[in-house]
Amino acid sequence: MKSPLSSSEIVVGLDLGTTKVTAVVGEVDADGITILGVGNVPCRGLRKGVVSNIEWTVRSIREAVEAAQTMAGVEIKTVYAGVAGSHIKSHVSDGVCAISGREVTRADLDRVLEGARAIPVDADRMILHALPREYAVDNQDGIRDPIGMSGVRLQVRVNLVTAASSCVQNVIRCVERCNLNVADVVLEPLASSDAVLSEDEKEIGVAVIDIGGGTTDLLLYVDGGIAHTSVLPAGGNNITSDVAAGLRTPMAEAERLKRNYGCALGRMISDDEEIEVPGVGGHAPRRVARRLLSDIIEPRVEEIFSEARRRIEETGLLEQLCSGCVLTGGAALMEGMVECAEEILGMPVRLGFPVGVKGIVQLVQGPQYATGVGLVRYGASQLADAAPRGLRATDEDRRIEAAAAADPSSQKNGFWNWFRAAF
Ligand SMILES: Nc1ncnc2c1ncn2[C@@H]1O[C@H](COP(=O)(O)OP(=O)(O)OP(=O)(O)O)[C@@H](O)[C@H]1O
Ligand SMILES: [Mg+2]
Known part of the structure; x- marks a missing residue:
């Protein structure tokens, strides 16, 4: 299969803020992210980070996306949408799985993360993210990247971010009403912190x-x-x-x-x-x-x-x-x-x-654009996830990747790869 990052891809971040909707269009290739266009429209459809008026929000999304696509000269079909609000909660959760003495693969990471996600959540809430804090292989803890290590037992400690399902659904509904697809719903502070931190x-x-x-x-x-x-x-x-x-x-x-x-x-x-x-x-x-x-x-x-x-x-x-x-x-x-x-x-x-992007950076220079830029960075990391060889894979990575691909339980895990790309 041709690696998606051997050519360029368009990634769009959609920040639904309490005061404005911002659409940021980035072109992602092996050299990084180039900002091609930005649409920024005042919005009164949210209260305290949560959609309170669907019509107003839809209108602002439409305007912001239209402005961004005109500036960028591309058609926007899919966006990474931000979600925020005080309904967001985070809990620590642990996962464990057997690795039977062989090397840890990405598929093992997916399995152990799946275990950490398997906790009861209230019927009206959903898990938004499982963010790995650290791994342990047998008795050795504090491991950030266990891939390639050998042992019999793999553990992970994650921060599970949960959100009120209705709030997330409303974000998705607003975006879909504009005939756009939601590639992923992302916790806004996760995006903004990624854009501003070294x-x-x-x-x-x-x-x-x-x-x-x-x-x-x-x-x-x-x-x-x-x-x-x-x-x-x-x-x-x-x-x-x-x-x-x-x-x-x-x-x-x-x-x-x-x-x-x-x-x-x-x-x-x-x-x-x-x-x-x-x-x-x-x-x-x-x-x-x-x-x-x-x-x-x-x-x-x-x-x-x-x-x-x-x-x-x-x-x-x-x-x-x-x-x-x-x-x-x-x-x-x-x-x-x-x-x-x-x-x-x-x-x-x-x-x-916001840092780590090129192109028309003057349009996204202020701290109020950290979330929009961070959403594009998040989307870019998801592409990298789909094309791990394209970015920074070493021979060792490729070997382990091939082993993971041969494993039928292998699944993509966006967050792991996001972290991996970030380190
Ligand atoms: N120069 C400035 N001095 C003081 N406050 C400012 C300045 N510029 C913007 N603000 C304030 O920043 C706030 C908007 O920030 P931002 O665009 O990050 O919010 P938002 O993303 O729309 O909202 P939220 O993240 O809470 O949903 C407004 O309250 C505005 O008054
Ligand atoms: Mg904001």
């Missing part, structure tokens, strides 16, 4: 906090594997509402003031700076101290980072996040966010912009 950070341990409009997504990498993910039900829109209420100004003005003059740490603002605040209901505009704006913003940002810290502490992994925290998502752009996060989380913090 391999070193994943290795040393890092927290990614994606602060969007409706939700703040948290994802922890420890020893190169995903150790925790959760979604906090607050984001940039809550900051805007606070500003609108606190300064008694319309939402649109509050959004503008927040973006242009907002700051997450009041003490970074000098006392003599002033801003003009338009009034509501015919009231005249008035001048107020910029410090007042940041005094409104700061408690909400503090609340978000304190909750993130509480959740990190709960996992017991705080000490293992040696490279600190990466902030992404549109709300991370506000002045003072990095400084405020450093104070509350007690670790070094940097802003995360």
